Amino acid sequence: MEMMEPTQTGEVRQDERWWAASAHAGALLLAFLTSWMAGVAGMVAGLVVYLLMRDRSAFVAEHAREAFNFNLTLFLFAAGLAVAALLLLGATVLTLGLGAVLTLPVGIVLLVLAGIAAVVWLVCGIMATVKALDGQRWRYPFSLRLLR
Template sequence: MLALLTSWMSGIAGALVAGVVYLAKRDDDAFVAAHARDALNFHLSMCLYACAIFVAAIGLLGATVLTLGIGAIVTLPAGLMLVAAACGLGMLWLISSIVAAVRALNGEHYQHPLTIRFFGS
């Protein structure tokens, strides 16, 4: 639960920082604005995926409780898959953020994986 809360908060914080940088630099520096817009889209996408995993976990927990534990035969493997998905999402989030920062520092453009384009193109 703490990991989900931490990832959700870092997603919101990352999106807020990227949004502020985008608003501040969109007219001054196209390179910085493009990276900030991509980071904003990426963090919002990752936050959305984390929330979807959380909702699915609550649904699995509810299915287990409603069946008085007998449904655990089905929900346990699905729960393990959700844990793996959450860990994979967290690793993707971290690694992609680091790679994007290094690429931006080197003056290269980086397109984050699994990003929904909410803002711009």
């Protein structure tokens, strides 16, 4: 595949904008459709767009990498929260419910963290989609940069 040429003014072409936006919006859509707020489905859109367009457009590849990395980061965070929740549940069961005095407040903190992560994921995904449509670069905050 050949690389898409930028326009004479250095602007990002409209088709590149749509591809880049689809990496972000696709992650949101797939996650909602599969009921995974920060799951594997969110990573699929970014990865598919990256694999399809990495040799054709640096702009699209950059956005697709960002979408994949951010959704992977949130997936790992959600998995960590789930493990912590299971450990808290186990501690409560092992102490025959007496441990609930300590585990209940920590469980509430875990729920709040999960809610914050969901809001950050949604807001950042929308912001990234808008930036891509405007032809601007976007870097997600708090994202592991594993796919480069």
